[in-house]
Amino acid sequence: MISTDGILITLALIILIGYVGDYLFRLTRIPEAVILMLIGLLLVPVSHVVPTKYVALLRNLAPLFGDIALVMIMFDGGRRISFRTPISSSGLGLALAMLDVVMPSALLAVVMNSFLGWPLVYGAILGAILGETTTTVIIPVATRLSISDSMYNTIVVEATFNSVVSILLFYLLTILLTGQFSALSYTRYVISYFSIAVFLGLIMGILWLLALSWIRSAKAYVVTIGIAFLLYGVVDLLGGAAVVAVLIFAVIIGNHDVISDYFGLRLNIDEERLNIVEGELEFLVRTFFYVLIGMISIISLYYAILAMAITGVLLAIRYIEVYSIVRDSRFSTLLFALAPRGLTAAVLASIFLNMGYNPYSTYVFLVTFMVIIFTNIISSGLLSLIVKEKVKSEEQEMKG
Template sequence: MFDQSYNDYFILLSALLLIIGVLTTKFSSRVGVPALILFILVGMLTGSDGLGLIHFDNPQLAQLIGIFALIIILFEGGLQTKWSTVKSVTKPALSLATLGVILTTVIVALAAKLILGVSWLEGFLFGAIVGSTDAAAVFAVLKGQNIRARLGATLEAESGSNDPMAMFLTIFFIELILTESPSYLLLVGSFFWQMGIGLIVGILLGRLATFAINQINLDSSGLYPVFALAFALLTYSLTDIIGASGLLAVYVAALVIGNSDLTYRQSIFRFNEGFAWMAQILMFTILGLLVFPSQLITLDVIIKGLLLSITLVLIARPVAVFLSTMKMGYDLKERIFLSWAGLRGAVPIVLATFPLLAGLENSQLFFNVVFFVVLISALVQGSTIAIFAEKLGLIGPTKIEPPHSLELVSIGKANAEILEFEVSEESNITNKRLAAIDFPKDVLINAIIRTDELITPYGETEIKVGDILYILVSRESKKELKKMLQQK
């Protein structure tokens, strides 16, 4: 009876946390506060120092949940990222993800040495923990914003690829602290192994996943998103087992999959978008449970946290951005914006659990201060990114997010799909009547969405810029159709 009551209580609490988390996203958009802040506050409120509903003090489990959630979030972010946009910012994004993290680590380390009163190695460890921007925070805050595509792509590519450097540096300095005679050559070689092999494995498994998804013929369309997600978990685990960067491999694999010709593309994208939101809710709530407000909200932590936040946001990040993006085509306003948009989030908090598990002397202090720094970054920077971009004149064209949905029922073995296509000025069918368009065989326009209205297509219907077409096409004609739609 006790076990059954405990299970029911746990399930009820999980349901309430998910409901609160989903409603929180709606509330956060209205008040201009990033949802991750509210998720963390929900965790802190329901934890031991809050309402006492959940007692959670297990950094190892929190680390596991955090990494699992990051895999899902990075995978979804990579799927949604267009290679055509990322390709142009590969060089600055990689520079920020490597040189930028190192510069940030060094500058914050100097401040941590003075402010926290720790040793030099511990100062560098703290700098490494907060050295990288956070993919979960960046993807969540930039979603739906009209920031220039190049800037958004730079931030997303940087946050998706800088975790390996921060994780390497964190483990590197923990090893230096714990080991009397560390092998520097071995540790440096480990970094190049992690980055290089992570990149290669990501590309290979991304191509394998794309091939498998397109070739397998499943009885239900609902299985394709699960199949794709399984490859994300496989990519991380195999890469991590051989000592390379699993997070980098997942992001690269997602880029490959998302930019390939993919069957049941929309089903895969929609499923992973929802699952990524659930992962964010779970991860930030768990991290909120892990911190005890009575230890966090003290004068000592607040003063030290504020000083380190100011150093990170106003000194370390700008220096890292300006030096890492020299002669890469960014003007002064764009560099200022990139400096301000370097959000910290789940990754620093997850990395802060490493010293806790290693049993370092100042690990609890580090965790509390890192948590405070993340709160300040997400609250101050995250809530003002759109305002900052607008003031600097860096708002791009309005993104078209159609407020409609089309639920498809898979008919199993049928050799057909429905494609969603948004008409642009460069499209071959713009301003043409349907009857005058020479479509490939086995193609049928099912519906047209124009300025939030459903239009029934007829032969005399003229296709306009911004129209969203739902096209039924056989798999044999899919490639020919896509080529015809895009060419001018």
Template structure:
């Protein structure tokens, strides 16, 4: 049993590691995931933590982290950026995600003989890139502005799509139901969220437009997010999709009002409050969740379980991701000449790290009582490590192929 002072010291040490990792990320461009996962492994060994206890907590922690990811994804989805680079962004997102999903599912099903649901869940978890790693990194690396925008949008939307696919699969095949057409079940799981999320956002926007000078409004917004999630789930719809729509409409609402009703000022006070308060406070919450979740993931990671079989699985899946990315990049044309296109292709190929969303989605099946393969989480962590090591080693390669002067475009 840990005494209270020791517990508080450990919490402070983990937060300190998170800050250290964030600083190292800025200085060395080494993502903090590896440092924090290593800290989790060391913490489990030092405290002799029972792994079964950690697994019992995983469904609740994973569900909360999922909500935070979706809320942040909605807050940072800028419709103006989507409009500017929507063709390249959607092409990269659709091709990379679909090809990765198909390749991973085929490898898991036919080579490593996974159960079909486990294969689909792992494919979904590992087909999305990490916005938490990509977005800050592309703003520090020299690359053309269109490439930066495409990568930011792809990583933000791929997280959302992976979450929706995973939750939909679990809702249809893991929860007891009366049967029925899967297409109708998918439609039903999204319909409630399609009206609850936006309506709640407009209603909450009207409220906070009048309470913006009151303290603790962010906590009230966070409570509203939880109400949206619970309301969607109560009508058997996707709570995480409802939260994403709630955050997206809340963030872009003032801009949409000005676009479709030019006579309105889009509630300037709401616009200012959203920029200064919600994003700032939520960034701090996301930092805490990301820090503790990667440490938590390290506690789940049993390095003694790594075998030749697991390394073969992780290696095969990583190779499949590289092939899928390469096949996608050759179809994307960014730049006016061969040199610009080559520089863009380098960046698009390299920036495919897996991170928080993949890690969270690997634990979500436990929330639904799905029995996953013993190597499910271990393989996921290996892929997170492989892709982050690759991006760390390859940043200089990308910058060497970038045209002079593009650093000013991204700063």
């Protein structure tokens, strides 16, 4: 029998591990994702410190935390879409974000089918999951680097929107697994799927802005996140694309200043407090997923080799897309290095595992676990080399 005390101790342990991981990241610069997943690996598959019955319970909670994570990712991504930002300055980031997801999805569909006999759709799903580059690593790194505003904007836009594109493509592909579709019926289903979300996202966003013009409570920022969760649940129950509804809602909330100026509204949204609440929720969800993935993963040489090969494919794709689009060699080198996979990949892999399309759900999950580790280690190493080279060149300039 599973005791309440045991559950609370396990959850407390995961939260404490999250703080330890954050501390070790600041101390060693080893990516937090790698630290947390390796700790999870040590706790269960290696040492069996946490009983398997509690791990099974945590795995059952993964869909709930997955939905919470998706809401937070889309809410954050939507709020970063600014109506004030010129399209020209974010165009490169948007183009890279699309290529980050579409190219791996298309190529891995063919590669996994040709070499391992996977059905095309499962290879495409794996590519969609591995298409994101994690904002939790990239944005802090970009903030510390001495780069131009346009470079920083490109990096942030790419890292934010490839997560959004990754989630959308993932759900479009998983729809194909639910039944037999003709091209026409699939198109109709997708249109219906998105129409519900777009309509309700717009309505809820506008209504909530009007409500905020009357609300003067200091807790309005917490309620705003609560409305995002409510919207996700309602749209999902109605059979719509819940993540799209949250994205549109977030775009409206994120541009409240522009909209309020246009319509003459007086809004009470404390962006700083909203970011704090969102950041704390993201910390809990991120810690849960990284540790859980480590706990339920299998130590396998086969999956390690397969993940290394797929990481090589992802790096090749990254090299081609970056160096074919970006002409500035210094910027292209930095962009190439900023390619660690993270929270979105972990969440989508966990969601796909719980969908139960075995054996491919398990294959995708285990490969994703290893790819997250490999890409974070490689990215961390490349960034260290770039920083050292930059410091060296600056010292030479000072001497000259």
